[in-house]
Amino acid sequence: xxxxxxxxxxxxxxxxxxxxxxxxxxxxxxxxxxxxxxxxxxxxxxxxxxxxxxxxxxxxxxxxxxxxxxxxxxxxxxxxxxxxxxxxxxxxxxxxxxxxxxxxxxxxxxxxxx
Amino acid sequence: xxxxxxxxxxxxxxxxxxxxxxxxxxxxxxxxxxxxxxxxxxxxxxxxxxxxxxxxxxxxxxxxxxxxxxxxxxxxxxxxxxxxxxxxxxxxxxxxxxxxxxxxxxxxx
Numbered sequence: 001x002x003x004x005x006x007x008x009x010x011x012x013x014x015x016x017x018x019x020x021x022x023x024x025x026x027x028x029x030x031x032x033x034x035x036x037x038x039x040x041x042x043x044x045x046x047x048x049x050x051x052x053x054x055x056x057x058x059x060x061x062x063x064x065x066x067x068x069x070x071x072x073x074x075x076x077x078x079x080x081x082x083x084x085x086x087x088x089x090x091x092x093x094x095x096x097x098x099x100x101x102x103x104x105x106x107x108x109x110x111x112x113x114x
Numbered sequence: 115x116x117x118x119x120x121x122x123x124x125x126x127x128x129x130x131x132x133x134x135x136x137x138x139x140x141x142x143x144x145x146x147x148x149x150x151x152x153x154x155x156x157x158x159x160x161x162x163x164x165x166x167x168x169x170x171x172x173x174x175x176x177x178x179x180x181x182x183x184x185x186x187x188x189x190x191x192x193x194x195x196x197x198x199x200x201x202x203x204x205x206x207x208x209x210x211x212x213x214x215x216x217x218x219x220x221x222x223x
Binding site (some may be wrong): 033048058102103104 | 160163211216
């Protein structure tokens with residue numbers, strides 16, 4: 001019962017470097033989400049994909065791009081990392097777009113940009 | 115998105131019941147009320163959700179006010195493993211979870 005798997009778990013980048021955070025779910029969920037959490041704060045939505053083939057911006061999309069590769073996988077790319085993107089990144093999925101169903105979260109990727 | 119108000123922190127003794135309140139006075143008629151919790155250094159974990167009627171599951175109970183402007187998450191017997199930040203989140207057809215700062219629950223022996 002893997003649920004939502006995120007890789008890598010930890011990453012240190014230098015300012016200006018690029019990287020892709022990977023997320024995969026094995027629950028056949030339609031919707032997938034990327035959040036970031038800064039120290040002492042709640043989660044903020046970066047991007048989401050309500051269904052395969054669609055993506056939409058969330059609250060804090062600047063500096064990020066996403067790809068919904070297939071129904072299972074949703075990746076988050078930082079093209080030119082900045083220290084302000086130091087955060088913990090969480091991927092989540094749910095079975096449908098409405099409020100009926102609960103979300104399943106991954107364990108997070110801890111990213112430090114120096 | 116409906117605005118929520120939760121206490122910043124609460125304390126409980128182990129084995130005691132805990133009632134975590136949430137005010138969501140601007141909730142729309144079709145929003146479900148979701149509760150999640152986040153244990154230290156982990157991702158959020160779904161706890162329970164409901165629309166109008168009270169709900170029970172193996173983790174907790176959810177009591178929803180008749181006017182739906184508030185709800186209470188009830189942990190029947192708190193354990194040390196229940197120490198976490200608890201988030202109350204009205205969620206509608208827009209499908210996005212919007213997290214506030216939640217309630218930090220401390221459980222002591």
